[in-house]
Structure formats: structure tokens, C-alpha cells
Amino acid sequence: MTNLQEIHQTITAGPFAANWDSLRGYTIPSWYEDGKFGIFIHWGLYAVPAFGNEWYPRHMYLPGRPEFDHHVATYGPHSQFGYKDFIPHFTAARYEPAEWAALFKEAGARYVVPVAEHHDGFPLYDSALTEWCAAKMGPQRDLIGELAAAVRNEGLVFGLSSHRAEHWWFMNGGRDYDSDVNDPRYQDFYGPATPMEGDPHKLDARPYPDAAFLDNWLLRTCELVDKYQPQLIWFDWWIGHEAFKPYLPRFAAYYYNRGAQWGKGVAINHKFEAFPEGTTVFDIERGQLAGIRPLLWQNDTSVSKNSWGYVHNQQYKTVDSLVDDLVDVVSKNGALLLNIGPKPDGTIPEPEQQMLREIGAWLQVNGAAIYGTRPWKIFGEGPTEVSEGSFTDTKRSDFTGEDIRFTTKGDALYAIALAWPGRQMAVRSLGQAAGFWNGPVGAVRLLGHDGPLSWTQTDQALVVDLPEQPPCAHAFVVEVRGG
Numbered sequence: 001m002t003n004l005q006e007i008h009q010t011i012t013a014g015p016f017a018a019n020w021d022s023l024r025g026y027t028i029p030s031w032y033e034d035g036k037f038g039i040f041i042h043w044g045l046y047a048v049p050a051f052g053n054e055w056y057p058r059h060m061y062l063p064g065r066p067e068f069d070h071h072v073a074t075y076g077p078h079s080q081f082g083y084k085d086f087i088p089h090f091t092a093a094r095y096e097p098a099e100w101a102a103l104f105k106e107a108g109a110r111y112v113v114p115v116a117e118h119h120d121g122f123p124l125y126d127s128a129l130t131e132w133c134a135a136k137m138g139p140q141r142d143l144i145g146e147l148a149a150a151v152r153n154e155g156l157v158f159g160l161s162s163h164r165a166e167h168w169w170f171m172n173g174g175r176d177y178d179s180d181v182n183d184p185r186y187q188d189f190y191g192p193a194t195p196m197e198g199d200p201h202k203l204d205a206r207p208y209p210d211a212a213f214l215d216n217w218l219l220r221t222c223e224l225v226d227k228y229q230p231q232l233i234w235f236d237w238w239i240g241h242e243a244f245k246p247y248l249p250r251f252a253a254y255y256y257n258r259g260a261q262w263g264k265g266v267a268i269n270h271k272f273e274a275f276p277e278g279t280t281v282f283d284i285e286r287g288q289l290a291g292i293r294p295l296l297w298q299n300d301t302s303v304s305k306n307s308w309g310y311v312h313n314q315q316y317k318t319v320d321s322l323v324d325d326l327v328d329v330v331s332k333n334g335a336l337l338l339n340i341g342p343k344p345d346g347t348i349p350e351p352e353q354q355m356l357r358e359i360g361a362w363l364q365v366n367g368a369a370i371y372g373t374r375p376w377k378i379f380g381e382g383p384t385e386v387s388e389g390s391f392t393d394t395k396r397s398d399f400t401g402e403d404i405r406f407t408t409k410g411d412a413l414y415a416i417a418l419a420w421p422g423r424q425m426a427v428r429s430l431g432q433a434a435g436f437w438n439g440p441v442g443a444v445r446l447l448g449h450d451g452p453l454s455w456t457q458t459d460q461a462l463v464v465d466l467p468e469q470p471p472c473a474h475a476f477v478v479e480v481r482g483g
Contacts, residue, residue: 002219002223004218007218007222011257016257016260018254023256023276024279026278028281029265030265031111032335033374035110036326036371036373037326037335038109038110038113038157038232038335039107039113039337039338039340040115040300040302040308040339042302042340043115043124043143043341045083045086045120045344046086046120047090047342049070049074049075050310050311050312051067051312052067052070053308055067057171058171060078061173061179061181063173077178078177078178078179078181079178082186083120084180084186084189089344093139095345096346097151100348101153103353103356104156105155106360107357108364109356110156112159114147116162117162117164119166119236121171121190123220124143125143125144130188131188158231159230159233160230161236163236163238164217165209165241166200166236168192169205170193172193172195194207203242217247222255225255231259232266232268234283235270235271235274237272237285239274240270240274244274252268252279252280255268268280268281269300270282271283281295281297281298282295283297284299284300285301285390286300286391287390287391288332288386290387292333293334297332298337299393300337302317302340304316304317308339310343314351316355317394319359319474321398323362323475324475325393330405331376340352362475365447365448365477368447369407373407373409375407376408376413376436379405380406381428382399382402382418383402384398384418398419399419400419404416404417404425404427413479413480413481414480415462415478420470420476421466424463424465425478426460426461426462426464427463427478430462433459437480439483440457440482440483441455441457441462442481443480444462444478445479446478447471447478448471453467
């Protein structure tokens, strides 16, 4: 087990030092810039009640919340049945990581990021720092380790996420009345459960995490690095709290130095302003950008509108909207990390399997316009506006056939219509008067369509005559090359 002294030794061995000047020398790995599409997995004890969302463990202890009322009505008082009592029901009895990995590959994903520990404090991996983990309770399996091996066996990149930072306060609702959170026998599981002044979402909460908790956060996160060699570490927002500032450059230096030792390209995701520009990969939760960002960024979102984890009443997005989001994100130099929520027995809900397969079928036809591409001079054109920022994923209108996004690779430009334009597709940014395309257009083809296309380039637009039937079910890619 790695200790604080060994962490310090790894940091001082270089090549990265634990300061921002050194960490600005970090380079985003090519697998990430080229891969574009990953699978996020929220799986944990919260899948057992399957009510509300993955914040059930917090909300079940807050009087006045629907989860509180549901919990009492279904399971009884919190002093008799608390969150810990879901552990025996989290069986993973039908968990087949090889089947998961094969599905993710079929979906066209290039990297996979399971949640190793969520806010609830129940790690899905074999931790030497706590007895409360899936390897020692519940399924008694190292769920993360098994998936890491299966993912790599399919040739995909393995990452993981840690939400340990949020555990400082996450279960504090149970402090206010007779609940098992106050039972000292379960202190190691429920954690500090610290009553807070201020809003944890706004990062102004007091009291700050103490040194023991912060050291434990660093040890647990470095334990994940050393046990599983993930090539991506995803963090939620609370590492942006003031108390974590001295720890972030230490962790980044440790992780990047480990990556150098392994000979693997690694990356850290962060939200908001937790890390300085150029030291990690910026992530936006359930949201996008309005324009091209010079550095790679990521949109993490879910197949469901209402929950990241498994619940009984999922409100699913359409595959069409998810493909459109993928295209829009990639056109702006981003990657899409798409979440699913497995059941407590380890099966992936059938609707989610079907959604992933449908995305994979689209990428089989149109992947050339996604993988390995880079942004063009402009990201696109069209009337539909995309709201910028977090939690905007359900606010935009449906895209139209006039909404076109651009990507480029080598000497090919891909113009991607986000809905079927009909028998003609007019790309105004490729008109001669627009000034973006230099020289004549020499070749035009529609991915997935074998026949030739007629087209003309005027001052106003490149106008392409399309076949009667669309070649695929969602966004439609016209490849353009020079003469």
C-alpha cells in the first residue's frame, strides 16, 4: 500500500514537480485527442433502491425529500435500515465484465470510465484503506479490477473516476436525528458526514476538510492509480474547494510521473477552475461549448435525463440527440463521455444496450468524420443555438437539416448535417464567397452511400444532390476534398 512518503518520493523523482509551472508542461495524449467517444458508468449501492437518482444516499437522510419518505415507507426507520443495509443486495451476481467491454467496443467507444467510488463512500475496487468496499462486502469482487482487464482485452483505454472528495459532507443529513449515520460502528463507512454551513455546490461550505480526510483522499486516489494504472482520472466538482488546493498539484505530479514510468499517456479531468488551464482536460457536466476550444475538452452526459445511476423510471434521451451531441462536441475540439447505469445484479438495462449498439452502428458508417479528426476553421453553421455551460443538455431545440458541423482529417473536410436535409444539402460555409475553402472542390461523397453525387459550388454555397433514401439513421456526413 502506497504511503505519503512514497507519494513524495515519486513526485520528487520527476519529470513533473508538484507546482503549476511544471505541470503546464503536460501534453494531452493522442489516444484522447483521437478517440473522441468514451463510456462513463455509474454503478453502486444506489442502484438497489433505484429511486430518485444516484444521490439517494444523501437524500434518504434529508427529511422533506421524496427519497426520505420513500425510504421510511419501503424500508423502515433510518435507525433500523440505513444505507449500509443495501450492501447485501448489491450482488453483481450477473456481472460479466467481458460482455460489458464487448458492448462498449461495439458502441464505438475508445475509452471506458467506471466510477470507482461515488460520493456515498462505497468503493467498487479492492481497497487496502477500508473494509467497506465491494471486494470485501456485498459481491466480494474487485469490480473495477475485473473491468479494467476486460476493457484492455478489447483494446480500449481504461480510466476511472473518484468522487471521494464529496464524501466529507455527503451523508450529513443523518446527523440530525436517530439514524445509523450516528452509530460509531459505521463511522468508517459514513465518513465524517460533516454538518456544513454554506452551500457545498458553491464551494463556500464550512468547516474545511481536515488534514486526516485530505491525506486519506490523496492516499485513496493514488491507490487507484497504482492498482489499476488508469489512463484517465475523472473528478467531480468538490476538488475545487479551497482545502484541496495544496493537494491537487501533488496528485497531478504523482499521476503524471507514474504515467511516464508506465510509458502511457494519462489525463485528468476537472470541472470549473479546479486546475489551471493547460494542466489537465477541462470537463463540462451535461453541457457543451458555443465554439471551438483550442485545447481538448470533454462533455460528460448520460443516456438518461433524470439520473446517472439505475432507477426504475429512467427518462431516456433519443439516440438521435446523443449522436448530434457527439458531432457538435467533436466539431468544437471536444470528446463525449456518455454514461450508463447498470442494475445492482450487474446487467446493463436493455434500452441502454440498444442505444449503445445504435450509436455504434452510426459510427461504423461515419466514424471517419469523428475518430482522429480535428476542428476546422469554424465549427459549423445553421439556425439552432447551443446553450453553453453545465446542465444545459436538455435545453437546446432539435437540430435541423440546415445545422451542419465540420471536422477535418488529412485533406478531407467532413460536413455533417444533424438532420436529413432532403434531396439537397446546401453548405453555405463552402460557398466561394465565404472565404473558408481555398480553391475548387474536387470530390464529394456521402458516407454510407456507394453511388456518385452531383454537386455545384456557387458563391453562396456548395449544393449537393442527395439520394432519395438516407444512408443511416442519424447525422449525415458529406466528405469534401479539393480539386
